[in-house]
Amino acid sequence: MPEKPIKLLLVDDEEDSRRSSAKWMARKGHDVVDVSNAAEALSLLERESFDVGVFDMNMPGMSGLELLQRVHEDNIDIEVIMLTGQGTVETAVSAMKMGACDFLSKPCALGDLEHHCFRARERHELKKENKQLKAVISRTRPAAKLIGESSSLRSVAKLIEKVAPTHKPVLIQGESGTGKEVVAQAIQQASRVADAPFVTVNCAALPENLVESELFGHQKGSFTGATAEKPGLFEIADGGTLFIDEIGELPLSLQPKLLRVLEDGSLRRVGCHRQRKVKVRIIAATNRDLQTEVDNGNFREDLFYRINVLSIELPPLRQREGDVNRLIDHFLPRSFHIDDTARSTLNAYPWPGNIRQLINVIERATILADEFEITLDDLPAEIVDYGHGPGNTREDAIGTVHPIAAVAVESAHPHDMLGSCNYKLDEVARVHVLEVLEKEKGNKAGAARKLGIHRRKLYRLLDRFNGEVDADASEPEAIV
Numbered sequence: 315m316p317e318k319p320i321k322l323l324l325v326d327d328e329e330d331s332r333r334s335s336a337k338w339m340a341r342k343g344h345d346v347v348d349v350s351n352a353a354e355a356l357s358l359l360e361r362e363s364f365d366v367g368v369f370d371m372n373m374p375g376m377s378g379l380e381l382l383q384r385v386h387e388d389n390i391d392i393e394v395i396m397l398t399g400q401g402t403v404e405t406a407v408s409a410m411k412m413g414a415c416d417f418l419s420k421p422c423a424l425g426d427l428e429h430h431c432f433r434a435r436e437r438h439e440l441k442k443e444n445k446q447l448k449a450v451i452s453r454t455r456p457a458a459k460l461i462g463e464s465s466s467l468r469s470v471a472k473l474i475e476k477v478a479p480t481h482k483p484v485l486i487q488g489e490s491g492t493g494k495e496v497v498a499q500a501i502q503q504a505s506r507v508a509d510a511p512f513v514t515v516n517c518a519a520l521p522e523n524l525v526e527s528e529l530f531g532h533q534k535g536s537f538t539g540a541t542a543e544k545p546g547l548f549e550i551a552d553g554g555t556l557f558i559d560e561i562g563e564l565p566l567s568l569q570p571k572l573l574r575v576l577e578d579g580s581l582r583r584v585g586c587h588r589q590r591k592v593k594v595r596i597i598a599a600t601n602r603d604l605q606t607e608v609d610n611g612n613f614r615e616d617l618f619y620r621i622n623v624l625s626i627e628l629p630p631l632r633q634r635e636g637d638v639n640r641l642i643d644h645f646l647p648r649s650f651h652i653d654d655t656a657r658s659t660l661n662a663y664p665w666p667g668n669i670r671q672l673i674n675v676i677e678r679a680t681i682l683a684d685e686f687e688i689t690l691d692d693l694p695a696e697i698v699d700y701g702h703g704p705g706n707t708r709e710d711a712i713g714t715v716h717p718i719a720a721v722a723v724e725s726a727h728p729h730d731m732l733g734s735c736n737y738k739l740d741e742v743a744r745v746h747v748l749e750v751l752e753k754e755k756g757n758k759a760g761a762a763r764k765l766g767i768h769r770r771k772l773y774r775l776l777d778r779f780n781g782e783v784d785a786d787a788s789e790p791e792a793i794v
């Protein structure tokens with residue numbers, strides 16, 4: 315396979331040797347820019363990225379060594395080969411100490427120049443890969459397998475196969491917990507860049523003022539708190555895939571910047587003039603209707619068309635016939651058994667929180683079950699009672715609030731309780747926990763996170779509160 319061209323910057327005041335080296339390297343297919351002094355080189359490095367720089371050591375004005383020092387101080391991402399007319403061991407050593415990766419004596423054979431540039435580029439790529447891997451390891455979880463055989467999920471699997479080999483953006487739409495991230499990972503794994511980084515970012519989880527620096531990186535000192543330079547997630551994902559979750563939450567002010575990367579792969583870190591180029595496949599996800607966001611002026615139309623080249627609509631779990639059983643069998647540990655009544659109860663429920671909610675319910679049941687046998691007693695009340703209460707419909711369940719939360723919210727508001735001496739600590743805790751759970755629409759993982767406690771502790775608290783509510787609720791119908 316032919317070697318990828320090297321993006322090379324030649325800096326030498328000797329016109330003849332510089333021009334002939336530049337011509338030779340360009341004829342070999344490399345992308346070469348040549349300049350005659352360090353000042354020009356620095357202003358170029360501000361705007362463009364290069365793989366390798368070949369700097370002449372002795373130039374009038376700023377010397378090659380001083381240029382190397384500036385490259386180092388400004389953290390410019392480039393491998394430098396020093397070039398000198400009077401190569402001595404001492405100058406070579408001082409250049410290497412300052413961060414040059416190689417040293418060439420003038421006049422150097424043009425074949426040698428190319429060979430050394432290839433070596434430097436390899437080192438450049440390895441360093442970049444290393445940086446990416448470090449960042450990616452801390453950001454990605456192992457990909458989950460897409461479980462389910464329903465016809466609606468099979469159609470999604472077919473679409474994944476079709477869109478994966480292209481490098482085009484993909485937009486995945488679906489309710490929360492339907493597996494949008496799992497689908498994004500499946501696309502990446504079936505793509506040509508399966509071994510390259512898969513980096514995820516959730517726009518809703520980041521404070522608005524940090525989204526730009528997280529996505530595009532920042533220069534040291536570009537804002538309070540920017541104590542070191544930082545590459546953005548686009549740079550970390552370079553060559554691979556960036557999964558942008560909750561793209562509907564991307565601030566309007568940043569949307570043109572994202573559009574630019576989608577159009578020509580160029581970006582600038584916050585506080586930096588230098589333009590960088592990246593090649594990243596974007597997969598975006600949203601549980602909002604983006605077209606409506608466009609109509610309401612919250613999302614740019616041009617960006618919507620750019621990311622919506624290929625779109626996948628992920629059906630909610632209630633529209634995946636037979637998949638609840640398959641997911642139960644997949645997620646229930648082998649040592650457990652679920653009885654028929656509990657199984658059919660889970661099948662009848664409409665799962666407003668989709669697969670995430672089902673996984674939580676299964677986890678909870680395995681904690682509560684006696685003798686590894688899961689029965690109705692181990693399922694949450696809202697699931698057991700679903701369909702049994704008067705006027706209980708799928709639609710009610712989809713907008714459901716945890717039943718005991720309803721009781722709590724009717725009783726007192728935590729703000730009213732704070733500072734009052736009329737309540738016991740347990741009562742305040744109960745009202746607060748249930749209010750948070752209500753705000754999280756019954757999502758216990760989310761509620762536990764907000765409360766800063768482990769999910770198991772939340773389950774234990776809910777069971778305790780449930781007992782208390784059962785015992786003291788004067789109107790039993792309130793508890794469903």
Ligand SMILES: Nc1ncnc2c1ncn2[C@@H]1O[C@H](COP(=O)(O)OP(=O)(O)OP(=O)(O)O)[C@@H](O)[C@H]1O
Nearest residue numbers: 458459460461490491492493494495496601669670
């Ligand atoms: N078909 C599936 N098979 C197995 N696990 C799944 C499937 N779909 C989702 N999951 C699991 O369900 C959980 C939620 O999935 P995921 O985070 O991908 O959902 P999401 O649609 O991105 O949610 P949100 O919109 O809230 O970010 C994860 O633990 C994921 O591994």
